[in-house]
Amino acid sequence: MSEHEYTPKSKVGKWFNDRLPLLTLANHLTDYPTPKNLNYWWTFGGILTFCLITQIVTGLVLAMHYIAHADMAFQSVEHIMRDVNYGWLIRYIHANGASMFFLAVYIHIFRSLFYGSYKSPREVIWIIGIIIYLLMMAAAFLGYVLPWGQMSFWGATVITNLFSAIPLVGEGIVTWLWGGYSVDNPTLTRFFTLHYLIPFLILGLVVLHIWALHVPGNNNPIGIDIKKPSKDTVPFHPYIVIKDGFALLMFMIVFAFFVFYTPNILGHADNYIEANPLVTPAHIVPEWYLLPFYAILRSVPDKLLGVIAMLSAILILAALPWLDTSKIRSAVFRPLYKQFYWILVADVLILGYVGAMPAEGLYLLIARIATAYYFLHFLVVLPVLGFKERTTPVPLSITEPILGGSPNLATVKKKDSFKDQ
């Protein structure tokens, strides 16, 4: 871990630290050398930690009042909203917190894509991140079922039915998931159990994610390897702590706006209707953060292939460190990749948009083109680009000018110097 040996000053501290080096760990975390040119896109790691803790704490309180029973779940949520002291606040934080969590995670992922943070030697951090993202989607889906509204019920029906696409054993698996022959009370109780479990799995993985990060250290906007500690780095505390704190507060203002002034805008009105197995809603739509994948699922006419396409869309990310053949990390020095990056961002936003629309006519056509392009980006564009692209010169360090000088240096410095933060 940290490069210099740390010895506590007090005798008691030394005695304890020899037996359990917690103080060494704390020292490592505060002294952790961080590139000093990190921009605000790097603050979302801390924001995500905040989101996870918020979800766990509010979730614990909600679980004390919630009743996981098909006949009582909806009513118990209304009980929380009305009669539990500040129950409405806790529930709105939890419900909007899920959206905020995904907003932050998407920014975090796209930051990684732009600056090539997934490349060697950070592949393991990246893959752990993908697992966390998958678990987040599972937790969000399971949590959405718990209020037992119409969208909860029918969303659960649609998503669990995807497993029936598996040949031979599909139907059996669906029955096993449901604990019966339809989504019903056994489904609700097991979903509640799993929804309670997953955040703690995520918490464990976050520890691994950060541990894996602290081995090579942070990537940075110019994507070069830096010496640590050196003139290019600052200690995590207080420099990064205060900066992350400032960004977190900005994020909390947005969060508070949703919670206090438009708490239901990101949810679907139908979820305030109690689940009714006899009435199907006109449009069954997932929450906004799952819409791009929903669009991919529906763009394939065959059910099994649709499910495979949807899963591949996520799993392909895990192969990204090997699909991207370029040795240069940061898009700052990759003029062509930068263009394709923004096309991908637009592509995903388009997928999200058509995911919310009925799967017919022009929307379906757009969804198909966007789906095809999504895979094209990862399977063709990225591997080829690594060989074909002419990258611009990369500086040797954050502070020192490039050896031999470069006409591009001025622009690089302007873009990423500390003052611009």
Added chain:
Amino acid sequence: MKNFFRISFLIAIFFGFQFNSNAAEKVEYLKTDWSFKGPFGKFDRAALQRGYQVYQEVCSSCHSMKYLSYRNLVEEGGPEFSVEQAKAIAASFEVKDGPNADGEMFMRPGRLSDKFVMPYENEKAAQAANGGAYPPDMTVLVKARGGGVDYIYSLLQGYEDPPAGVTLDDGVYYNKYMYGNKIKMSNQLSDGLVEYSDGTNASVEQMAKDVTTFLMWTAEPHLETRHKMGFKAIVYLIILTVLVYFSMKRIWSRIETKV
């Protein structure tokens, strides 16, 4: 700071997408000024009391209000009836209680702690009495409809004769704001239907507005607290953000000179 504008811009675009997608296939609803809209919005106390009267005299014969208790009528941020008024309201309903010492169920006058008495024994009875359509529970109705208060307000005034070519079955009515335009509830409001105790003229528009305000409160009983707390929370966060911003500048200035 430039990056912040970029982030905010992306967020704005993204949620803009969402709002647009929800806005599809919407009819223009009737508009009115809601006192509870906006960051400082509050309920109009008199409108809530009148709205309760409309609910009680018109809607409650078919629509239940199962998550509301009579005690809620007294609570701060609601219609704020006096305790005596609310007790009298509760006592005007017969509530089934029991079993007593003899093992019998019995009827007694309602108390503040009772939930609103349901118009029908169960959903099947409600359907049987309403031509197969179940009058939805009204407690969270406003939140359960895409258009919210504007939708309910418009629907109550949206009854029209069906356009040529549209045939309606018995017990089905034409409403221009209803999804599919066919509704099993007949037009309920007519001018002067209720007699407001505060002397307000009971026009259809007035009653629709009052009862919709009441329904907004039943759906969001803590709306006023939420708005007040939100203002304090956001002001607090902004001040703290500014302070942290200057601390950050100060701390980073230590190394900036070395760069």
